[in-house]
Amino acid sequence: MTPATRPDEGPEAEPPDVPGFRTWRGVYLFVFGWFVLVVILLCVFTATFS
Amino acid sequence: MNAADWVVLLGTIVGIAAYGAWRTRHVRSLNTYLRGNTSTGWGTIGLSVMATQASAITFLSIPGQGYDSGIGFVQNYFGLPLALIIVCAVFLPMYRRLDVYTAYEFLGQRFDDKTRLLGAGLFLLQRGLAAGVTIYAPAIIISTVLGWPLDLVIVFSGFLVIVYTVTGGSEAVALTHKWQMAVISTGMVTALIVLLLRLPDGLGFTGAAHVAGALGKLRAVDFSLDPSRRYTVWTGVFGGLFLSLAYFGTDQSQVQRYIGGAALREGRLGLMFNAVVKIPMQFIILLLGALLFVFYQFAPHPVFFNQAEWRRHAQDSRFRAIEAEHAAAAAQSQSAIRTWLQARESNDAAREASARAAMVAASDRTDAIRAEAKAALVAADPRAKTKDSDYVFITFILTQMPHGSVGLLVAVMFAAALSSKASELAALGTTTTIDFWRHLRPLAAADESRNVRVARRFTALWGVVAVAFALFAGFAENLIEAINILGSIFYGVLLGLFLVAFFLRRVGGNAVFFAAVTAQVLVIVMYFTLNIGYLWYNLIGCTACILFSVALQMFLPPRTAADEGRTG
Numbered sequence: 001m002t003p004a005t006r007p008d009e010g011p012e013a014e015p016p017d018v019p020g021f022r023t024w025r026g027v028y029l030f031v032f033g034w035f036v037l038v039v040i041l042l043c044v045f046t047a048t049f050s
Numbered sequence: 051m052n053a054a055d056w057v058v059l060l061g062t063i064v065g066i067a068a069y070g071a072w073r074t075r076h077v078r079s080l081n082t083y084l085r086g087n088t089s090t091g092w093g094t095i096g097l098s099v100m101a102t103q104a105s106a107i108t109f110l111s112i113p114g115q116g117y118d119s120g121i122g123f124v125q126n127y128f129g130l131p132l133a134l135i136i137v138c139a140v141f142l143p144m145y146r147r148l149d150v151y152t153a154y155e156f157l158g159q160r161f162d163d164k165t166r167l168l169g170a171g172l173f174l175l176q177r178g179l180a181a182g183v184t185i186y187a188p189a190i191i192i193s194t195v196l197g198w199p200l201d202l203v204i205v206f207s208g209f210l211v212i213v214y215t216v217t218g219g220s221e222a223v224a225l226t227h228k229w230q231m232a233v234i235s236t237g238m239v240t241a242l243i244v245l246l247l248r249l250p251d252g253l254g255f256t257g258a259a260h261v262a263g264a265l266g267k268l269r270a271v272d273f274s275l276d277p278s279r280r281y282t283v284w285t286g287v288f289g290g291l292f293l294s295l296a297y298f299g300t301d302q303s304q305v306q307r308y309i310g311g312a313a314l315r316e317g318r319l320g321l322m323f324n325a326v327v328k329i330p331m332q333f334i335i336l337l338l339g340a341l342l343f344v345f346y347q348f349a350p351h352p353v354f355f356n357q358a359e360w361r362r363h364a365q366d367s368r369f370r371a372i373e374a375e376h377a378a379a380a381a382q383s384q385s386a387i388r389t390w391l392q393a394r395e396s397n398d399a400a401r402e403a404s405a406r407a408a409m410v411a412a413s414d415r416t417d418a419i420r421a422e423a424k425a426a427l428v429a430a431d432p433r434a435k436t437k438d439s440d441y442v443f444i445t446f447i448l449t450q451m452p453h454g455s456v457g458l459l460v461a462v463m464f465a466a467a468l469s470s471k472a473s474e475l476a477a478l479g480t481t482t483t484i485d486f487w488r489h490l491r492p493l494a495a496a497d498e499s500r501n502v503r504v505a506r507r508f509t510a511l512w513g514v515v516a517v518a519f520a521l522f523a524g525f526a527e528n529l530i531e532a533i534n535i536l537g538s539i540f541y542g543v544l545l546g547l548f549l550v551a552f553f554l555r556r557v558g559g560n561a562v563f564f565a566a567v568t569a570q571v572l573v574i575v576m577y578f579t580l581n582i583g584y585l586w587y588n589l590i591g592c593t594a595c596i597l598f599s600v601a602l603q604m605f606l607p608p609r610t611a612a613d614e615g616r617t618g
Contacts, residue, residue, distance in 0.1 A: 006484070015318070016318070018319070024138070027322060031134075034131075034326055035132070035329070038329050039128065043270075046268065049259050049262065050269050
């Protein structure tokens with residue numbers, strides 16, 4: 001019996017075609033990491049100038 | 051504004067609108083009209099998503115926010131990147147796979163027709179009501195400051211946006227968004243450079259940042275758990291995530307920007323571009339406001355920045371006394387800042403602390419006089435507009451920027467107003483055509499050219515409604531807020547419908563429909579009986595819709611295999 005296809009299986013399998021990233025999960029992790037870095041930099045900015 | 055400013059203003063704004071209409075005048079395909087060109091790349095999609103969110107109020111109010119309250123408002127955007135990751139991973143692939151024109155078609159395929167009409171109806175009600183405000187709010191500020199007739203500004207901007215949106219639909223919207231974002235970016239960078247050049251000699255960016263920081267304008271992050279604080283990391287991450295998910299995932303004006311494009315990859319990268327750029331961009335706009343605050347510590351400035359309103363009411367000697375008191379306090383504040391800057395360089399900690407305390411006290415005194423001025427305005431006329439922070443940046447533009455760049459900055463405000471308005475009109479026209487007209491007349495679906503004609507007419511109709519509403523509604527500040535409240539009342543339930551659709555696969559159409567109606571009634575009853583911040587209704591409506599759906603499904607027959615197959 002063929003298992004049911006998950007709705008997001010197709011799109012997730014599609015490569016992002018972005019240099020340095022093989023999967024979309026990698027792209028999302030990068031964006032999340034960037035968000036964390038931006039928050040850290042804002043904390044440093046606050047500490048420096050307040 | 052002189053001739054050079056007029057050339058730049060009309061050249062950019064009319065030029066972009068004419069270019070958009072001319073380039074897309076031959077659009078005949080329904081797919082292109084509603085979803086844009088099929089070869090659209092991620093860069094265009096990313097800029098279009100950004101331009102849709104950035105209204106004129108963003109560029110008028112946010113620098114004013116930085117001036118008044120500092121840059122803590124940036125935390126409101128902390129939930130945005132997380133929401134965009136969820137939209138990319140869950141919402142967008144489903145919209146693309148089902149090949150829908152509107153987000154509400156997905157509700158029809160996942161549940162049933164009545165749930166689709168409910169979702170589309172909630173969107174039209176909310177966006178339709180807000181349609182006039184998007185034109186009115188920036189027009190009132192621009193017309194007040196420049197002394198232009200308000201009706202003329204509303205009709206001019208409304209006519210321009212209607213022409214190119216009706217002509218080329220979604221393709222024209224995306225095309226013009228690219229150029230409007232170019233104007234906006236160039237204008238804002240120019241303003242920042244001029245501002246830095248106008249700071250007092252020897253102060254520079256670092257000195258100005260230290261002054262702004264010492265006066266409490268540069269607290270970007272606040273980890274406080276105190277619920278009375280308006281902007282904290284926690285309200286930004288959780289509240290921002292929730293609001294951004296509703297806006298980017300379920301609002302057709304955004305969904306329409308990213309469901310087109312050559313492939314799923316383009317929409318995803320366009321959204322990820324926004325996830326990366328948005329917080330730094332908002333930070334820079336807020337920082338510009340905080341630097342404006344420092345600039346005006348060293349430059350003459352009015353006690354109340356909405357000078358037209360001030361002149362209208364400030365007639366007697368009491369107001370002259372407030373102006374004199376403010377001028378004296380501003381001079382004292384400037385002197386205290388200079389003393390503190392010298393004390394900082396002396397490396398004498400005690401002297402620096404004492405000078406800092408004197409500087410903060412002088413600044414507080416100036417703030418108190420500004421509050422006194424606003425109270426005097428209200429005493430003179432209870433209907434007087436007391437929020438002047440929206441006028442800070444435009445005052446700087448008109449009094450400090452060189453000619454040519456004044457026209458460019460006014461063009462920034464118009465470009466931002468047109469870009470958000472165009473997305474709104476295209477979304478309203480598309481939803482009315484696809485979810486109502488075509489749904490009620492299924493035989494007409496086969497006639498593509500007729501569908502395009504109908505979509506054009508509905509888009510034009512919504513444009514005329516928006517302009518008429520802006521012209522005749524006579525908005526007051528409290529009416530604009532009332533429309534924002536209405537938005538919050540409907541947004542939560544709309545998001546609840548989509549979250550049930552995506553994540554609760556066992557819940558069927560009847561359960562979610564009656565749950566959504568019950569949740570909406572609950573929110574409306576709570577609004578009239580409780581006294582809580584209106585942003586909370588987003589959370590209440592969404593949670594109630596989800597919980598009621600699950601509870602109702604327990605008493606209803608389970609979804610059939612045919613139902614399960616609706617969304618594949």
